[in-house]
Amino acid sequence: MTEQLKTIGVGLAGFGTVGTGVWETINKNGDLITNRSSNQFKINIVKAAVKDINKKRINDAPPNLFTPDWQDVVNNQDVHIVVELIGGTTTAFDIVAAALKLGKTVVTGNKALLAERGTELFQLSKLHNAAIHFEAAVAGGIPIIKAVHDSYVGNNIESMTGIINGTSNYILERMTTAGLAYPEALQEAQQLGYAEADPTLDVNGWDAAHKAILLASLAYGPIIQPDEIYVRGIERVTSTDIAFANKLGYNIKLLSVIRKHPDGQIELRTQPSFIPKSHILSSVNGVFNAIALKGDASGDALFYGRGAGKEPTASSVVADIVDAAHTCSSGAPHRGFLPYSDNTSIMSIDETSTPYYVRFDVTDRPGVIAEIAQILANDGVGISGTHSPVDPENPDKDFVDMVFQLHTCNFGKLRSTLKKVIALDSVNSEPVVFRIENL
């Protein structure tokens, strides 16, 4: 068989952590990959663009692999598949666009690029019959992209609910189990390499939101613009709310919810939410990711695994390279994702409904509960529970936390009602609101 093997050339743009992982995986398991691909091809990394070609690298890549110019990678005639691993949305865009225009298949793990500039790139993909593969863009080593795109192709996917940012999940877990405050937990995550020096995109929810956009596009067809969706991060989660959640039987997790409603509208939001401790997503700890999926045929499924890191991400990049190599070696039309027109629109956040946890900072005087409860009642917002713990060391203190658990209502109604509550003299600040997820 060996002499019949086609060689499929791969070019890397970027040779950092993940690029090194891809190099190592293909060199270590290359024969296995060929065997498991019915001996149809051999994958060869031809060229890699790097910032500094003189940088010392701890692997056996030959010096002539490297070039400082990404065009040397994209334009190389032996490169059939371009793997973009530099991140960002500017040069990365140029690289991906140039590759697609040459009809070359692109593999990328760049969720920000696809979520922010997918419209242009998927148009190029269609125009030049060149696929964009992006398994590594969502949930690292978990093959959720292939599952949604291929394995559940016959399903109307009712919902996907995911913990898809490991950094946030680690921080929230440490706040919950070790009682750390947010800044301490973030610092610990940074020391362990789970958070970057600039953790903004992880902790403000946008990394997860970019992934959620891609999942929604795959499941429902449209390109979704980031400004259409609702995103909140974990920066304002406090130990107070973590403790209340725990007491009430919940864990707080940064959750992305993607759900198609019967009227065709897509609910798409990312925010820290209360999840019942009994639900399996509540047990997803550390930097692990998990996505619960419900299809109209498949029923409930769950995918769990490492959401980031060198090897897990390389595992997904390599799977995409092999997918692409099958297409390149056969000349078949690609089967990468292409957006398709659909009667979908993103549901306004004000129309989305869940139960809620609302915490007020109130001045403790007779009648304050009654006042708040009356406003909620007038607006038809049902109360399922109230909690106002007394500080045993200071039972007569003036300012207290008052927690209301509210029955399901839409967020718009809640917002307008809360405005009236805030207007009360005894309510001292904006309330803290978390959704309680019905999973």
Added chain:
Amino acid sequence: MTEQLKTIGVGLAGFGTVGTGVWETINKNGDLITNRSSNQFKINIVKAAVKDINKKRINDAPPNLFTPDWQDVVNNQDVHIVVELIGGTTTAFDIVAAALKLGKTVVTGNKALLAERGTELFQLSKLHNAAIHFEAAVAGGIPIIKAVHDSYVGNNIESMTGIINGTSNYILERMTTAGLAYPEALQEAQQLGYAEADPTLDVNGWDAAHKAILLASLAYGPIIQPDEIYVRGIERVTSTDIAFANKLGYNIKLLSVIRKHPDGQIELRTQPSFIPKSHILSSVNGVFNAIALKGDASGDALFYGRGAGKEPTASSVVADIVDAAHTCSSGAPHRGFLPYSDNTSIMSIDETSTPYYVRFDVTDRPGVIAEIAQILANDGVGISGTHSPVDPENPDKDFVDMVFQLHTCNFGKLRSTLKKVIALDSVNSEPVVFRIENL
């Protein structure tokens, strides 16, 4: 686009529960499938072979869809993909073989057929360049076949550990949580439709073992003969052992273990085993399935979902049909699984090592623990705990259960040591042995 759409014809052999599910799914979600497949084709079910063409059916399938002769399906020129759903290993074999010989792609959920007669069928597949797809054969609606074959193609898969028989899992759960005896739990499962009238293959472990054989072939390359592997079912699990397991912090689950050892040998066994309650597999209840997978790049992952049933199985069959349709519509070589030669062999069960739970029925007289412990010590089998509960209502009874928890040793050594223990006068019968799984 519509006029450019190719039609890919599908023929069904069998139109029972799953066949009906496939018909309904393709009719309900056909446009969605076409959209999500980049508008490359439309899938059309052309013909279905059934035992009784006059049987009343509760769907809108036209009467001329049906034929009593499977050859009408396989030989139909408009049928590009043959879907075998009749089960068994005789006529099903003839159908699959005939389709492959005509170069037609086969989709099947028949794990027994592939595990028992895969050697011949995969040879035909290779010879005629016609793929066999079998996502539905393992774990129903969970896309584990595609995950192992495609998504983890770059990984050396270190292990897969699965709960892959829903019937057994339901029965064991009911024995655990409701205190039912095995016959009662089986009867309940039958009444609910979770067990068949003849439940043999489910409860004797062979349904799970067939699936484990397929997973091992996918991960490691060889065709494995059923007589090479170790299989035990749940028929002899007693309430006594369930209660002991619970007390010691475990649940008993029918577990399939697939593990590649550094020397290339494959450990492959299916048996009821003790799983720590803290492990996620311990929480897989009811008829759900789950597979924990560990790859050298991906790290730990878990797949969870419905392991059987009309719609979940149809979901996987339809995914395979769409995979096959992509190939048929493009003329590309298939990328179904083909066994590849490998330096692997199945590890003898006597060489596999775990800790153990061993329960003896002993005559309670002074010195019996010392006698057993001495035999174990002489053979170097370490004891991590002993339990011999006193019956409060009959503290002086003559025959008691004596449980030993043993440190890791290989099964051959355990067997030879237990023979010596059984020879003791005070030991009244063969001991009950369960593995304690290190997960």
